[in-house]
Amino acid sequence: MDDQNKNLLVATALSFAVILVWFVLFPPPEPTVNPDAAVPTATEGATPTIAATPDAAPGSTGATTQASPTVVEDAPRVPIETDRVVGSISLVGGRIDDLSLKNYRVSLAEDADVVHLLNPVGSERPYYALFGWAPGGGLTLNDVPSVTTNWSVESGDTLNADSPVTLRWDSPNGTVFRRTIEIDEDFMFTVTQSVENTSGDALTMAPYGLIARHGEPADLKNFFILHEGVVAMADGTLAEIDYSDMTDFAVDPAEGARAEVTQVAENGWIGFTDHYWMTTIIPENGTAFRQVAKYSDASNIYQTEAVQPTITIGPGETREVSTQLFAGAKEWETIREYQQSGVDRFIDAIDWGWFFFLTKPIFWLLHHLNVLIGNMGWAIIGLTLIIKAVLFPLAYKSYVSMAKMKELQPEMEKIKERAGDDRQKLQQEMMEMYKKEKVNPASGCLPILLQIPIFFSLYKVIFVTLELRHAPWLGPFQDLSAPDPTSIMNLFGLLPWAAPTPGSLLALVFIGILPLLLGISMWLQQKLNPAPTDATQAMIFAWMPWVFMFMLGGFASGLVVYWIANNTITFTQQYLIMRSQGYKPDVFGNIKSGVKRNPKTGQK
Structure with a gap:
């Protein structure tokens, strides 16, 4: 297992694990009426008891009279x-x-x-x-x-x-x-x-x-x-x-x-x-x-x-x-x-939650982009562009390191052959090579890890703030705080009836346009690199985009718009930066190779 794929796998698996726990353990329940919240009857009294005895009010030592x-x-x-x-x-x-x-x-x-x-x-x-x-x-x-x-x-x-x-x-x-x-x-x-x-x-x-x-x-x-x-x-x-x-x-x-x-x-x-x-x-x-x-x-x-x-x-x-x-x-x-x-x-x-230091500035920026653009959906995409621009120096360093790791792949294979089963010698020679070539194998996963708190903070903003309520984008997406309203069952919004109710089994299966685009964008991002030779890695990588696609299908559509935009920009950045470093990602070749490979075993 080469270090680049290992780091990417660890970062992706961590993202998946956190979001899976979030989604599975804390799904939003359907609104219900509390059976214990009955309306008081005339005999119970219609005004609150304010203090202890029947002869007083707030600030004294009794209670208000009761009203019918x-x-x-x-x-x-x-x-x-x-x-x-x-x-x-x-x-x-x-x-x-x-x-x-x-x-x-x-x-x-x-x-x-x-x-x-x-x-x-x-x-x-x-x-x-x-x-x-x-x-x-x-x-x-x-x-x-x-x-x-x-x-x-x-x-x-x-x-x-x-x-x-x-x-x-x-x-x-x-x-x-x-x-x-x-x-x-x-x-x-x-x-x-x-x-x-x-x-x-x-x-x-x-x-x-x-x-x-x-x-x-x-x-x-x-x-x-x-x-x-x-x-x-x-x-x-x-x-x-x-x-x-x-x-x-x-x-x-x-x-x-x-x-x-x-x-x-x-x-x-x-x-x-x-x-x-x-x-x-x-x-x-x-x-x-x-x-x-x-x-x-x-x-x-x-x-x-x-x-x-x-x-x-x-x-x-x-x-x-x-x-x-x-x-x-x-x-x-x-x-x-x-x-x-x-x-x-x-x-x-x-x-604003515990991460107010992120949710407050994220909402401030999103709000002003919405005022400037006049559309919350495009404002979310604009926010994604700004976040990616802020993180670009780190992303650039990361992708340059990934490109160098690709160039060093033949040398890494030689070190593995020389070291054989001697793990200590392998690690020592690898570290010397990294130091000599000024490569940090851990830098490849940092941009992905940084996306986790940003993702959760944006989720909080979209779910909590009033400005996202009933905020339209385009076509059938008229409420970015709600899940994607399209589905194959309404021909992705072309037919005049609603998609399956969010949270139902049908909604988990018959997902909308945005989750599909999310899965495809993650899949394409994976194809910047050849599939891992390790069968377990290959299987995880093969299924990861589609698991995310179904899992996030019930999330607020505004959040899925952000993730799609983020994946698209990340793909573009990584492709251009790696090419600028002399490594040419063979996206179509990797797709062809992936089609020939059995996703269950990772073997051709």
């Missing part, structure tokens, strides 16, 4: 209407609990519904944001607005980017509570809560914002490469908590539920993240607050809270506190703008 599910769904509402979102605010509790994203649809079908993000209590899967005041200093829940408070509209009839809405509630003791809600042109709400103390006594209370989710999301993917659940930032430290981990929290007596509490000194935020959407409570910069992730066994409600320090409002005094609520799509540019406007490390709300 039908009360909130049928409540009077204030419309929300902007260029990007549509929905409404319930006047029961002043909840932001009805929100749809106008620019996103659930599928590529022409009649597909828009993405519905927030849902009121009483709907199939309630998911909403609440704001309020936790009573302190002798106050009771009757003295502050609760989750069942009936607010009135003081100003504004429709919430939009140019027109805020102000809600008002007068407590029994005469204190006036106002809640002014604003929204920008994208997905950021600003909720300003004010207290006008018209009594003769000082009032003590703590402002809070919370997001409640009844049960797990219906489309929860439970795929290890993607985080879904709580996402939080606390003074520069990112926390990601899965729904399954929340159910294992220890019961916190102060919170009255399973909870994990973090004290934030200055900057932070907390909320829930889905695959492409997110809701997040963001207190003002420089504000200390208590960050809570909570789960209630009794009601099957997941909850995140931001509870700010208690304040005292003197007689005749008015105090106000502003909190932001992000509720929308995890668009990279939009989130980055919010970060630049002061939301600390908000871009980390996108799940």
Whole structure:
């Protein structure tokens, strides 16, 4: 076995092994509905338990009162209407609990519904944001607005980017509570809560914002490469908590539920993240607050809270506190703008993974190429060209070394004949020859090994980022985040019906155009070198492209486009560089030789 083929075999086998483990052990499951995520009934209560006893709210030592599910769904509402979102605010509790994203649809079908993000209590899967005041200093829940408070509209009839809405509630003791809600042109709400103390006594209370989710999301993917659940930032430290981990929290007596509490000194935020959407409570910069992730066994409600320090409002005094609520799509540019406007490390709300030092720059480059070119498929090919250009010096050195190894092949055979069975003598003479000719036999596999982290990082980017969702390329490839939609069963996209369902046995067998091109590109790349004389090597090399072809057939089509482009560029680079060094790869001759050779035995 010559060293060049040995290095190539080791590198290819390592790539194959890593990807095989990835694909076999962690296949993406079909979305399922969690049978335990039932909608709470009226008797169970429609609002989350916030603390331990029945007489308090966040920041105190009790729990909110419970509301009937039908009360909130049928409540009077204030419309929300902007260029990007549509929905409404319930006047029961002043909840932001009805929100749809106008620019996103659930599928590529022409009649597909828009993405519905927030849902009121009483709907199939309630998911909403609440704001309020936790009573302190002798106050009771009757003295502050609760989750069942009936607010009135003081100003504004429709919430939009140019027109805020102000809600008002007068407590029994005469204190006036106002809640002014604003929204920008994208997905950021600003909720300003004010207290006008018209009594003769000082009032003590703590402002809070919370997001409640009844049960797990219906489309929860439970795929290890993607985080879904709580996402939080606390003074520069990112926390990601899965729904399954929340159910294992220890019961916190102060919170009255399973909870994990973090004290934030200055900057932070907390909320829930889905695959492409997110809701997040963001207190003002420089504000200390208590960050809570909570789960209630009794009601099957997941909850995140931001509870700010208690304040005292003197007689005749008015105090106000502003909190932001992000509720929308995890668009990279939009989130980055919010970060630049002061939301600390908000871009980390996108799940960049452990290899963020690769995924972030890869996405940055891919995004700007897409903006420049106007097509994500061609942007992926452009990204491949840039990556290959960056790695070209290493590739050049590697291919030059491979060409020299070919030239040294006759001398290597002579050394093997002289050494016979003396392995030590063989290795010693080989090393002396490598040193004399300035050849590194290990350099041939480095370009292949470097492709592994780049491949996985790009896979993460394509799977996780919103910008790849429903991103078209050409012809039948209208969603680069989804597997190839073509198959022999629909004549590779010419017939108007769908290919076999991804993950099914038929989909594994009847693969599409892109996996076929991937297999062919790998096969041609192999033919730059003659087939190994060793029968085992020959068999592995013969089957490797076709195994990869079927194995990667169910991957995102954008990733397969990258791999095809990478193989094509690698083939071209290697062919030209080896020719420039005096070695002329006989591609067609190697193909003919391979056809005559039995792939099972490697013999002619």
